[in-house]
Amino acid sequence: MNTTYFVSASSAALAALVGLVILLGMWQPWQETASTGERNRTDTGIGSGPSGGSFTKPAPYREPSSAGGDDKESEDPETSPSPSSSPSPSPSPSPSPTPDPPDPVDVAFASVGVGTCLNVYDSGWGKLNHDRPFAVDCGANFAFSKVTMVTTSASNCPQGAGRRGWGHVNDDGSAIALCLDRVFAAGQCFPATLSKQADGSLHGEGRLFSVWGCDRTQVPSGQNAIMAITAVLSGGSCPQRNDRQTLSWQIFNGAGKVCAVQRTN
Numbered sequence: 001m002n003t004t005y006f007v008s009a010s011s012a013a014l015a016a017l018v019g020l021v022i023l024l025g026m027w028q029p030w031q032e033t034a035s036t037g038e039r040n041r042t043d044t045g046i047g048s049g050p051s052g053g054s055f056t057k058p059a060p061y062r063e064p065s066s067a068g069g070d071d072k073e074s075e076d077p078e079t080s081p082s083p084s085s086s087p088s089p090s091p092s093p094s095p096s097p098t099p100d101p102p103d104p105v106d107v108a109f110a111s112v113g114v115g116t117c118l119n120v121y122d123s124g125w126g127k128l129n130h131d132r133p134f135a136v137d138c139g140a141n142f143a144f145s146k147v148t149m150v151t152t153s154a155s156n157c158p159q160g161a162g163r164r165g166w167g168h169v170n171d172d173g174s175a176i177a178l179c180l181d182r183v184f185a186a187g188q189c190f191p192a193t194l195s196k197q198a199d200g201s202l203h204g205e206g207r208l209f210s211v212w213g214c215d216r217t218q219v220p221s222g223q224n225a226i227m228a229i230t231a232v233l234s235g236g237s238c239p240q241r242n243d244r245q246t247l248s249w250q251i252f253n254g255a256g257k258v259c260a261v262q263r264t265n
Helices: 002-026 029-036 104-110
Strands: 046-048 054-056 145-151 163-169 175-182 189-196 202-206 225-233 246-251 256-262
Touching: 104 163, 104 175, 189 256, 202 225, 202 246, 202 256
Parallel strands: none
Antiparallel strands: 046 054, 145 175, 163 175, 189 202, 189 225, 225 256, 246 256
16 A cells, blocks of 8 residues: 555656656746847837737837937927028118219209300300300409290290300200390400491491400401490490591390401401
């Protein structure tokens, strides 16, 4: 009885030992570790998943440095301006075109008024000596004309001996005209055409708005004499000379008289 129990107990122990060996042979913990890809490193590892595919293990999370780091604080998306909300640059205004400077001739005509004296006269051929008016002192010996009226057309100016209208069209199309009276003075000269009458006297057609050099030896085409003014009168008769005949011309529609003699070489 005892012998049989010992044999049975020994057989049971032996069977348990054999079963433990078999169980250990089937369980291989090192293979399980390899199949799950677990390693004692922080680097990312690559292993096989249960289905045979490969996967990447994410790197461990690290807390951001609170000071001295290069990491920038993340911006609040609600307070940070978005590119679309930034103001669009205002278009630069186009520069205004620079206006052209006023024409100097326009300015000259606009700058004179009634009573202004000018260094302007007929140069001898029906053309004025300047293309624009120049104001001068009325007491100067080169003040040869005076503005009596400013209008829009030379045809509006008084006509007659010693008078002339001077018109000008401005750049903007407007027109201006200066009405001029010749300023005569003794000693001035002007060209004329003289003809001898049957009684031996001289008759002359003078270019009274012209000023001519008294020392010149030639005269404009169509003229044959240079007359020197001896007096300017508002009435009465011209003083006569013994050596030369004095001629007279009515000026300003009879309001005055110019007395002159022919200049001799």
